[in-house]
Amino acid sequence: MDFLRENWMLVLLAVTSGAMLLRPSLAGAGGGKVSANEAVRLINREKGVLIDVCEPAEFAAGHPVGAKNVPFGSLDGAKALPSNKSTPVIVTCASGARAGRAAALLRKQGYEKAVALAGGNRGWADASLPVEKTA
CATH class of the missing domain: 3.40.250.10 (Rhodanese-like domain)
Known part of the structure; x- marks a missing residue:
């Protein structure tokens, strides 16, 4: 839990980049x-x-x-x-x-x-x- 609190910007960056990578494949599904x-x-x-x-x-x-x-x-x-x-x-x-x-x-x-x-x-x-x- 300390890691997340201390590195919240890195976690946010990782989640955002993952979402951006998944977006094209999710859009293609519809x-x-x-x-x-x-x-x-x-x-x-x-x-x-x-x-x-x-x-x-x-x-x-x-x-x-x-x-x-x-x-x-x-x-x-x-x-x-x-x-x-x-x-x-x-x-x-x-x-x-x-x-x-x-x-x-x-x-x-x-x-x-x-x-x-x-x-x-x-x-x-x-x-x-x-x-x-x-x-």
Whole structure:
């Protein structure tokens, strides 16, 4: 007890630094963003579904192979979303901005494993993963 009293600043510093180290992993537990490689792991191992929330013209210009297009404005009750709400849903868009908002919206709708793809479709392409264009 004397040690704690005499070294309270060191103890406070240790607790603060530990909290700062744990913060990113705790934040990731509730959703957030995943890398393209983590997205591929979710798709392959956990049967994750890749949803692109771009507008149809953006989607046609280029999107990850296998992605389903559900524009951001029509997410509520979309039929392309999995019926099992515990299925991982990886949300993407052109840059990742809309995807983050869409993933948060899906988590509010009960999709407990909804996450955004970090960097969006650009991040996917930068990871040298396949992209397709539709007519």
